[in-house]
Amino acid sequence: MGKVISLANQKGGVGKTTTAINLAAAFAVLEYKALVIDADPQANATAGVGFNPKTIKTSIYECIIDEVEPENIILNTDTPNLDLIPAHIDLVGAEIEIINMPNREYMMKRVIDKVKSNYDFVIIDCSPSLGLITVNALTASNSVIVPVQCEYFALEGLGKLLNTIKIVQSRLNANLDIEGILLTMYDRRLRLSNQVIDEVKTHFQHMVFETIISRNTKLGEAPSFGETIIMHDINSTGAVNHLNLAREILQNNDMTNVKNSEKQINFSE
16 A cells, blocks of 8 residues: 655745655665656646646546546556656646535545555645645645755744645644655855754754755756656766655654665765
């Protein structure tokens, strides 16, 4: 039975999509079957693994609204072991369409439950909001990763997100855990980045991943080629960071025999 992990933060530009597709690709290259579900109407995750959202005719929207079977729309990516349930702009209207439906918070869970047994990990890329689709994703998930940008106002709005997670835990999904807070867009040259790391670790301590995602040119350019960083440049800092994150999650979930001392891998860029 696959573990379902959402990437959520109502702030835009914090690295949700980048983390979602590249973490999934890292699991895939480590020989775990991974499925990315694009739950953002912008469909950046869909584009980021090589598909043109404008040509997508059937997506997560049809699965939720029209009860299309998800196994019929799963797309195979160029990365072995990595599949996609795509999104397109129609997902914008889904929140309005389901608002009066019974059990509206569980509609995505019903979709995911049909396919998650085929995968080791299901990664949901949430939109930058705390709307009904994001609540659906959290309700369907075993855990949530919260990306936090290493910049000014990093903690702004984080309390609201954590409160939403608590509400979902208390009312909709008692089994939802926080997988971890992930520091992204780190630039070691900037004093501010290091200050943000210290501040986040002071506030959240053990909830913060050891792995930090650095700013990296290759990581930024990979989506323009429709590739994950693993396929674009396996030796880049961005690839190493996401492989380290995958291994840390595997270690935290007792899914690997890798020793703690061997958990980090390093390549020169």
